[in-house]
């Protein structure tokens with residue numbers, strides 16, 4: 344097999360193995376259980392799951408989605424998360440190759456998977472993901488910033504709107520700081536509009552912090568895309584659910600999955616204008 348194919352297969356397997364850990368996070372974080380102790384065990388009979396019954400995707404298929412010991416049926420979410428993590432890892436590797444961008448966008452997308460599944464189940468976005476997410480996003484942006492161009496732009500600074508916008512596009516770390524701020528701000532605005540239309544709180548502060556994390560990782564331009572796409576999909580699905588419930592407006596839907604979906608999409612088709620591709 345040629346080395347390229349091996350790398351691609353490895354990137355999928357690596358993602359799926361991480362996906363297995365994401366399942367642990369998705370189950371334990373909202374329930375305040377340590378991520379490390381106890382080791383993986385059946386949530387029904389409490390028996391530890393040996394490593395050979397804990398192989399991503401494969402174990403679920405081999406055991407027919409049941410516990411090897413008590414035969415309790417497991418949720419489809421487990422293999423789905425593992426497959427999704429593997430697939431996104433593979434796609435990121437195809438797009439970015441073995442670069443620092445792959446490393447950080449991988450962390451970003453894996454965090455979005457955890458956020459999506461926790462928000463779907465519990466309607467919360469844990470601060471233990473979004474706060475460090477903002478910090479890691481800014482570290483990433485600081486690493487890929489072209490500081491020579493920052494110095495040049497500061498030496499030749501003009502105080503007009505277009506020039507400042509140009510600097511925000513050229514200097515990644517500034518774009519990300521600005522992105523985190525308008526990300527949180529835009530979500531507060533959407534939340535305010537939503538509250539007035541539906542006469543209820545639809546968006547939580549968790550969504551605001553998530554949007555700040557998106558801005559920190561992807562820069563300010565991503566916020567326009569993510570805000571538009573996520574509210575569009577959210578509106579379509581919201582209307583669908585409303586029609587099914589015969590006009591009952593009091594059915595809350597989590598917004599985190601829509602933001603996560605749009606942000607993931609932006610990693611593949613958005614203009615990330617990465618200053619440096621560091622190999």
Ligand SMILES: [Zn+2]
Pocket residue numbers: 385386387388389390410411412413414415
């Ligand atoms: Zn069991």
